[in-house]
Amino acid sequence: MSNVYGWFVRNCSLPLYQKWHGFELLKQVRALEKSAWLSADELRSIQWGRLQRMIRHAYDHVPYYRALFADSDIVPEEIQSFEDFGKLPLLTKETLQDRLDDLLAVNVPREEHHRGVTSGSSGRPTYYVQDRPGNRTRAAAGRRLLRMAGYDFGLRLFYFWRQAPYTVGSDKGTPAEAPEPTAPPALPVRLKRWAYGRFAVENPVYRVDPTLLTDSEMSEMYRRLKRFRPHLIVSYVNALYRFAQFLEAEGLANTVKPRSVIVSSETLYSHQKELMERVFGCRVFNRYGMQETGIIAVECPDGEGLHTNTEILYLEYVPVLGGGTQIVVTDLINRAMPLLRYETGDTAEPINRSCPCGRGLERIRNLQGRIIELLPTRGGGVVNGQLFATFHWIEGVKQYQVVQEAVDSFVVRIVRGQGYVEDNLRPMLKTIHEWFGDDTRIEIEYPDEIPFTKGGKYKLVISAATAST
Helix, strand or coil: CHHHHHHHHHHHHHHHHHHHHCCCHHHHHHHHHHHCCCCHHHHHHHHHHHHHHHHHHHHHHCHHHHHHHHHCCCCHHHCCCHHHHCCCCCECHHHHHHCCHHHCCCCCCHHHEEEEEECCCCCCCEEEEEEHHHHHHHHHHHHHHHHHCCCCCCCCEEEECCCCCCCECHHHCCHHHCCCCCCCCCHHHHHHHHHHHHHCCCCCEEEECCCEECHHHHHHHHHHHHHHCCCEEEEEHHHHHHHHHHHHHCCCCCCCCCCEEEEECCCCCHHHHHHHHHHHCCEEEEEEEECCCEEEEEECCCCCCEEECCCCEEEEEEECCCCCEEEEEEECCCCCCCCCCEEEEEEEEECCCCCCCCCCCCEEEEEECCCCCEEECCCCCEEEHHHHHHHHHECCEEEEEEEEEECCEEEEEEEECCCCCHHHHHHHHHHHHHHHCCCCEEEEECCCCCCCCCCCCCCCEEECCCCCC
């Protein structure tokens, strides 16, 4: 039955809806799947052509880059190679935070903007803007890579993932916090939404927020998953690892058997991968991405490492203190807010040889990103540290760190920015009390900065507590 539904989605409902909507996603996915098999040199040529055009566009239409080129005493015509491009200064998340308006292209209409906010690995909210045509290509490129890991249109997907949190302080006027229009959508828009929801859904999806991971919550989730029978599981690393530990301890291994598992947002260690593959009886694939750029890379099914979205992203590997190389990414399709040599805060290294699978897409390995901790509760369960990502959306919070000193004792460190008032924290503090108990002690500290660890990492959430028995 699932194969029939998938065929119907791929060949009937989704193409017809998208043709009506003016967005042929399936056509773009097929084109990108074809280009994935080009040689490395051919793909490098595509990258270089798009990079040249993006450099010219940024210089001509983006105030920040016009000034940057002048300060660097460089003009676009002098950039004749990838090595020349590497002479430009890096773009930091702090610059994105402080100079957003100057990074917007003046020739891209506001109605083409897609607006968002993310924290990345820095602990500071980072606002970004993407253009709608680029977003459509980005969506197709992401699905192209996910198909290597078992994704397809029409399959049932289980997302062990948090929904977007609430926003605090929406009068700041940033793109991500601009108020939504209050007028109801026009009739054609409502009709399209109804048609999409009724006939053109890409995938049936069951979504669970992994914030609270008690045994009772996981038992209920297991029962629902058995009924849903997902083809594919997409999850944070540590959340699914905890669920896999629970299933194995309960003797339930291999009773939920998807075709594949895709994990993301945290470093995936070999012991975690081995346990999850044992418990779910399928391959576990690593995925790497950022909200600012979309999916960057997905693990190859036939070779070492992760294939990158080479046609739409250019990756560099810049040495960092203590060893290793940081991924620096250039978005080749975002004309609304060009990201040239953007620091990711994550480390990896390139694989400079052809892949056994035959694809010419570049590959990376030894990917290291931030780790989200699991925090114990008095009832014996654990709460996923993603709960505290809401701090990214609170006005005036430049940086934060949450430290669980004991099961019922927290220190919240806030680096204050413009617009901060203590009342902005109230919803988040209420959330902490709801999850950890009304009498949980919460101490607020206001340091001038929050230091990185000796290894050069920044930990948003730290738990020194042990679970109560």
